[in-house]
Amino acid sequence: MTAHRCGMVAVIGRPNVGKSTLINAVMGRKISIVTAKPQTTRHRILAVQTTADAQIIFVDTPGLHRKAGKAMNKLMNRTAANALADADVILFVSDVTRWTTEDDDVLKRLQRVDAPVVAVLNKIDKVHPREKLLDALGLMAARFDFAEIIPVSAHKQDNLDQLMAMLPGFLPESPPLFPEDMHTDRSREFQAAEVIREKLTLMLHQELPYGLTVQVERFLEESGGITINAVIWVERDSQKGIVVGKNGSVLKKVGRAARLELKEQLDCNVHLELWVKVKTNWADNEKDLMNLGYEAP
Numbered sequence: 001m002t003a004h005r006c007g008m009v010a011v012i013g014r015p016n017v018g019k020s021t022l023i024n025a026v027m028g029r030k031i032s033i034v035t036a037k038p039q040t041t042r043h044r045i046l047a048v049q050t051t052a053d054a055q056i057i058f059v060d061t062p063g064l065h066r067k068a069g070k071a072m073n074k075l076m077n078r079t080a081a082n083a084l085a086d087a088d089v090i091l092f093v094s095d096v097t098r099w100t101t102e103d104d105d106v107l108k109r110l111q112r113v114d115a116p117v118v119a120v121l122n123k124i125d126k127v128h129p130r131e132k133l134l135d136a137l138g139l140m141a142a143r144f145d146f147a148e149i150i151p152v153s154a155h156k157q158d159n160l161d162q163l164m165a166m167l168p169g170f171l172p173e174s175p176p177l178f179p180e181d182m183h184t185d186r187s188r189e190f191q192a193a194e195v196i197r198e199k200l201t202l203m204l205h206q207e208l209p210y211g212l213t214v215q216v217e218r219f220l221e222e223s224g225g226i227t228i229n230a231v232i233w234v235e236r237d238s239q240k241g242i243v244v245g246k247n248g249s250v251l252k253k254v255g256r257a258a259r260l261e262l263k264e265q266l267d268c269n270v271h272l273e274l275w276v277k278v279k280t281n282w283a284d285n286e287k288d289l290m291n292l293g294y295e296a297p
Contacts, residue, residue: 006055007088007171012080012110014102015039015063017095018122022154023047023060026164030265031184032060033198039063040201042072042213043295044079046185048178054168055176059083064106072283075294087115089147089170096121096136096151107144116147116170120163125153189216192228192262193293196274199257200232200243203250207242211235211283215292225269228262232276233292235283243276251276 011019015038024030031047033040039062047058061083062076084090092110094103110117119140127133133151140149148166152159184191193214200212211234218229234240244251251274259272282288290296 002053003173004053004055004175005168005171006057006174006176008057008059008086009089009091009167009171010059010061010083010087010115011091011093012061012084012106013063013093014100014106017063017093018154019063019093020060022091022093022120022122022152023058025154025157026058026160027183029183033194035198035201037201039073039076040198042076043186043190044083048182048184049164050176050178050180050182054171055178055180056164056167056171057177059087064102064109070284071286072289072294075286075289075296079295081109084109084113084115087113088172089167090115090117091120092117092144092146093120093122094140095123096133097123097126099139110144117144118163118166118170119144119146119149121149121151122154124151125156125158188266189219190293191265192216192219192258193230195261195265196230196232196254196258196272199254199261203254203257204242211239212243213282213292225271226262226266227271227273229273230275232274233279233282234276235279235281237278240276240278 011023013019020032020034020041023032027047027049032045041060041062045060047060049056061080064077064080090110090113092106121136121140124133137149137151150163152163193216197214213233214230215233216228216230218227220227232243234243255272255274259270262270279288282292
């Protein structure tokens with residue numbers, strides 16, 4: 001009889017290489033929000049994949065980045081770095097079409113860890129002709145002593161089976177740490193706040209990339225569905241006008257898009273009310289960050 005294995009898989013990389021997309025793809029469900037903007041993931045999020053023989057606990061982390069000026073950015077960097085200490089194996093995710101100095105910075109951090117590191121070359125669907133992939137694999141092998149190098153496309157779900165088949169071999173023999181029907185450690189309130197933030201980020205494009213966060217103040221389950229009251233916090237009065245939009249147009253669109261997704265996620269009717277408030281420079285104040293649900297690593 002095969003021994004059951006269970007362990008932590010830290011998913012690490014610079015911003016915007018597809019870490020959250022990869023986790024959502026292997027999980028077959030949305031665990032982390034995804035946008036084209038760097039630093040969409042701000043928290044440590046566990047995604048739990050349970051099979052008959054193994055429980056793989058993915059740790060989705062904020063992208064490691066150089067310019068960590070504000071308190072929030074420093075907190076995100078510490079969160080990502082701390083995930084390395086607890087990992088049984090590390091997935092180093094990179095964009096096969098674009099190597100940067102930030103990728104080099106992440107590799108330097110990985111030289112100081114004891115856990116095996118698997119290189120995940122993401123976005124192979126963008127490599128043309130496909131023969132160029134061999135060159136990319138050779139370059140990656142020369143950069144670090146990786147335990148494995150796996151080319152994938154998280155977006156197209158290409159070669160994910162090979163990745164998932166390989167991972168249990170790196171995990172210790174252990175009973176499951178979580179119930180088999182549990183997919184994430186995050187509450188429904190947290191997931192609701194993240195969905196709202198995702199819709200805001202997608203709708204506002206370049207206008208308001210990082211200066212907002214969402215806090216759910218009320219999450220009430222009733223016979224007719226769920227009532228969610230949430231506050232969108234911005235740093236300046238000028239940002240409040242952008243989020244609300246002319247005659248409330250932006251806020252209405254965000255609310256509609258978020259409510260539809262939450263209705264599908266929660267499988268019930270959702271009544272969503274949104275407010276926009278100003279908290280000056282919240283992203284550079286560690287006390288404000290803690291009050292808004294950010295966690296000290």
